Amino acid sequence: MGNRTTVREFTLEGFPAVQHLGKVLFSVHLLAYLASMAGNAVIVSITCASARLQTPMYLLLSTFSFLECCFTSAVIPKLLVIFLLGRQKISFAACFVQAFVFVFVGATGFFLIAVMSLDRYMAICMPLHYPTIISLRTCSFLITASLAVGFTLIMGLIVKVSRLSFCGPHVIPHFFCDLGSLIHLSCSNTRSTEMLTFGLALLVLFTSLLITITAYSNIAVTIMRLPSAKERQKAFSTCSSHLAVLSLIYGSCIFIYVKPKQASRLDSNREAALVNTVVTPLLNPVIYTLRNKQCAKH
Template sequence: IHSITGSLYLPLPFIHLMTLFYMFHKVLFLVHLLAYLASIMGNTLIITITWTDHRLQTPMYFFLRSFSFFECCFITTVIPKLLAIFLSGRQSISFVACFTQAFVFLFLGTTVFFLMAVLSLDRYLAICKPLYYSTIMNPRMCFLLVTACLSLGFVLMVVPIIMLSQSSFCGSHVIPHFFCDFGPLIHLSCSDTRSTEMLAFILALFILLTSLIITIIAYSNIVVTVVRLPSAKERQKAFSTCSSHLIVLSLMYGSCVFIYVKPKQTNRLDSNREAALVNTVVTPLLNPVIYTLRNKQVHQALRDALSRVRLQK
């Protein structure tokens, strides 16, 4: 990093009011803390249930367990620092920590998107190719698919972050965001970042379009297959299994397309804050709720786990 050392400044849109509204500051801390804890607890519950219940030892729940784990890591890159700012009032972050946060945030976010595409493929094979499902989706293949998602996320995100870290930074140290993301960091650079911005735009387009195309193709085939099922009960079960996945996908795509799919990363930074809140707070909080409320197998596993706890008492 050239031309500048020390720390960056994270000016939350509402942080300037904290000296006048001390209680409001504490309320914001409490709201975000509760949302963070609820998200961590909900995703941890999914991981625990799908890990311990023998009926949920299937590829779909293996991918769902991986998804919940990465979601926990994803929000942990942002929310604890945000909570520390609310609690202490100190809004600084070092350059090293800032770039580390940006990289880990983007790396995990990319991994989650590819994992959602893998979930779509898993549902396609389970519903459209049931005779081949157990052969294709064996434990080794499941592990390789998750590893591939992680590897792609790392490789695709490390290049633009390295390019950006080699830019010159001068002038204002103020990040127009509540965490270190790619667009706000480009906003601080006084170098010519057009090539970096274009690379980021192409990568964002590739990641979102790849996962979206895979999902559309998979679910188009699923719909055709489900409509042809003779039993109404079977159709309802198939659609119920897939609907949770589609709800989560729509929330993720909506916020990420708004934030990242634009050639000029410094555009609409103010409005990006709201979309980023959806992506980093709201969606991870809703994911466990959506998956548990709409999944009868998870319901039964939770009831059985609670029954065992009562019996032990």
Template sequence: MYVLLSAFSFCECCFITTVIPKLLSIFLSGRQTISFSACLTQAFFFLFLGAVIFFLMAVMSLDRYLAICKPLHYASIMNLRVSFLLIFLCYTLSFILITCLVLKVSQLLFCGPHALPHFFCDLGSLIHLSCSDTRSVEMYFFFAAVFVILLSLIVTIITYSNIVVTILRLPSAKERQKAFSTCSSHLIVLSLMYGSCVFIYLQPKQVNRLDSNREAALVNTVVTLLLNPVIYTLRNKQVHQALRDTLSGMRLQK
């Protein structure tokens, strides 16, 4: 679990650096410009790391399933070798999917306008600026999003369905509460991620889609990543004690 959480945290740190530094530089300098190559690079790392995060969430669901439903076999199945192999597969599959997508977009012609109606280089917004035939690119983009999001979602639904059934069979209420508490953080993060990404990517082309996606993209790129460390650490007893000490210290100062 901690190996997967470390990989997930590292990927999220890299993911947020694809958007926030450039966004801050725009606020501070007032220069709302980016080169085409830099735009494609930002879009590649944004989608690549985003896909890795989704696959890692599915792997973490499998990890919780094995820990709760197969506790006696957990240590032998989810060893370090298997954990690193699953992480490697997440990165490899995401790299292949997103590289093909970015290469397709780089071959499009852009004859104006050159203003993106977004706060970062989202490929969906970039495709709408092309004067080429974008049907094949949009189709690949849509099916890549469906594959990444729905595959991880299906794995998560199946594993958590089995987890819920197993937990409900536990004899005592204390055991059921303890088992649910190990999954609560993961479920909250999943709901935030899937809620925003399904709204952004799993819908066909629409005229006013870009305007409605900016708010959802803000949740996906900033709000969710800001809340994830809080969600995961609030279950830690040391964090609870540190918060109590801080609050009591603030009261004493007043």
């Protein structure tokens, strides 16, 4: 039938059940957003300014913090506008730009989490080989590769979704342009697009999750061999904090994206996405900096 798109803008539904609390929710989310941006920006600034922190570990941390700033900035400012002013309209082009930035940065972040897990594995389990294998050049290459792979995978998906026909309705039951919601609104045959989205979600999430689990399993074995009970307790306490944040990230994203059918779970996505875009970026600066030095010693 070809592309029959007649929709020129979408309406973001946001959180209609609590919209009457818009000003209160605006204040809460604005404070959380500013705290998240400030925490991650401090990490990036200190890492760039201090010669002592020009190490692979802190290069990865600062890159991850920069991605977190981009990730939360892709969606939270529009949510704040919805809460404060009730402006729910977003243009067709802006919607797909938002969707691309959100998914691209998110996918790259998962690849980077896997790289960070490998970095910790090498530092804790193979400390003698760590300086020769994990260098700034190696980390820069892995970061660039993560960005390139994420861009390639997500750009193809976004282009495919943007070529679907959108002839109404135009209300997105979310607070940002979620790909699943957009696919559900299309009046085209979306089976192949849904399967592609499902397949890419599996590839990104479970590849990085497998690497992370393998790395931390080996770290746990190494920690168990530490001679001092106090050292073991301290190391487990520190690394468990990292795993708690990873559980939030992976859990919410698996709940949102790893389902082949989109229509049956749109309403439940908003709460999980809010955790992913507000809570975890707020916690990450604390977890990955204040605790990281202690974890690295073990």
